[in-house]
Amino acid sequence: MENKLRIILINHSFQKEYYYRRWQLFAQNYKNVEVYLLTPAKVDWYATKEYTFSGAETVYGKVIDEENFHIRLFRLNFFGWSWFSTDYKKIFKEIQPDLIYHVGTHRMLSLIQVAMVSHRVCPKAKLALFSMRGPASNLKLDKSKCRPKEWLKRRFRYILLKQTWNYVRKNFDAIFCHYPDAVACFRLEGYERPLYMQTQVGVNEEWFHEDVEARREIRKKYDIGDSTYVFGSASRFSADKGIDLILKALPVDGDWKYLMMGTGSEEDLKRLRAIINERNLSEKVIETGFVDWFEMAKYWNAVDCAIHVPLTTPEWVETFSLAVIQPQITKKPVIGDDSGSVPYQIGFDDMIVPEGNVEALHNKIEWVLNHKEKASAIGLKMYKRTHDCFEVKHLNSMFYDTIVEDVQKGKYDENKHDMTKYTPKSI
Numbered sequence: 001m002e003n004k005l006r007i008i009l010i011n012h013s014f015q016k017e018y019y020y021r022r023w024q025l026f027a028q029n030y031k032n033v034e035v036y037l038l039t040p041a042k043v044d045w046y047a048t049k050e051y052t053f054s055g056a057e058t059v060y061g062k063v064i065d066e067e068n069f070h071i072r073l074f075r076l077n078f079f080g081w082s083w084f085s086t087d088y089k090k091i092f093k094e095i096q097p098d099l100i101y102h103v104g105t106h107r108m109l110s111l112i113q114v115a116m117v118s119h120r121v122c123p124k125a126k127l128a129l130f131s132m133r134g135p136a137s138n139l140k141l142d143k144s145k146c147r148p149k150e151w152l153k154r155r156f157r158y159i160l161l162k163q164t165w166n167y168v169r170k171n172f173d174a175i176f177c178h179y180p181d182a183v184a185c186f187r188l189e190g191y192e193r194p195l196y197m198q199t200q201v202g203v204n205e206e207w208f209h210e211d212v213e214a215r216r217e218i219r220k221k222y223d224i225g226d227s228t229y230v231f232g233s234a235s236r237f238s239a240d241k242g243i244d245l246i247l248k249a250l251p252v253d254g255d256w257k258y259l260m261m262g263t264g265s266e267e268d269l270k271r272l273r274a275i276i277n278e279r280n281l282s283e284k285v286i287e288t289g290f291v292d293w294f295e296m297a298k299y300w301n302a303v304d305c306a307i308h309v310p311l312t313t314p315e316w317v318e319t320f321s322l323a324v325i326q327p328q329i330t331k332k333p334v335i336g337d338d339s340g341s342v343p344y345q346i347g348f349d350d351m352i353v354p355e356g357n358v359e360a361l362h363n364k365i366e367w368v369l370n371h372k373e374k375a376s377a378i379g380l381k382m383y384k385r386t387h388d389c390f391e392v393k394h395l396n397s398m399f400y401d402t403i404v405e406d407v408q409k410g411k412y413d414e415n416k417h418d419m420t421k422y423t424p425k426s427i
Contacts, residue, residue: 237264
């Protein structure tokens, strides 16, 4: 009987089907791999972002045992900004993995523990990690003016994070990330081992696809006529997400609506509603409030063109947005800007406007309204890009070809570096 390759994947989100379904499909497609997802037995989702995600939610994990797909639970322990678990040793010892893949960021304490424990109980296991990093998380000391106490805190955190990264850099065999800027950052910080651009979020076409009935349902809910052209965005309402720019760029006249999906703090809502009132857009803008993950598929079908124009800040940059690939997989064109990962995800320069440029955004919106058929044709091209590059079946095939065929065997093929340029042989 052939021995199966045992892979452990670790992430706090695997309690929810929305996140573990990809790996369930991976296991179903590759019977020579035994897949174990490790996730907390209990976690408070959105505890620090209640206003953004419609309230904190305590979620309990569940054990699953299928043919070659399993979910195991661990207890969460916290130290400062990061979590780890004292259960890793017992679980690793029991499973004896050939490869451990940690999904999160590249500076988590959990990574240090994974490396230390694996070296003791399963020393032959290869270690890989996924980090959602961007340039905003570069390891450099912020010397901006601040009070002495704050400066000391920042310096302590910098030193601590640098030591964490140095350990991770030396002990992990491969790193996966979202987009080109992240790769450049890792190289600048001294990582010399295999690097891959493979997003972990992706989009599942089981749930997100063109759906005429869903389009009718949502439009009926908000009393939107069949001929009305609908723009849409989905994000938190903080200033860095660019909703302010969209409201300032929208035209005043015409048969169109704007679905403003998401929510924010009272301060965010007050700021955005002030722009709506000032520009007399109250009859044009529809505030949907928080929309659940699975409901998002219906809402994107109700939209004719999505808009996503985030703003880069010293603390944050967009590293891979679902608000781009979800509408694209439903065959909708997306107007984006040149911030962070957005151009990489969209892949078509003719739908990109300069970051923060309200006039350019307004002109692009007007162009779409005056060239609806051309915009729709671009939407079909965007669908193909998303289907071929970011859909979970493609990502799973890439993961097999890189992790199983290369990382586990100590090899690196640069042709497999970019998920948008490589056609997996295992499809």
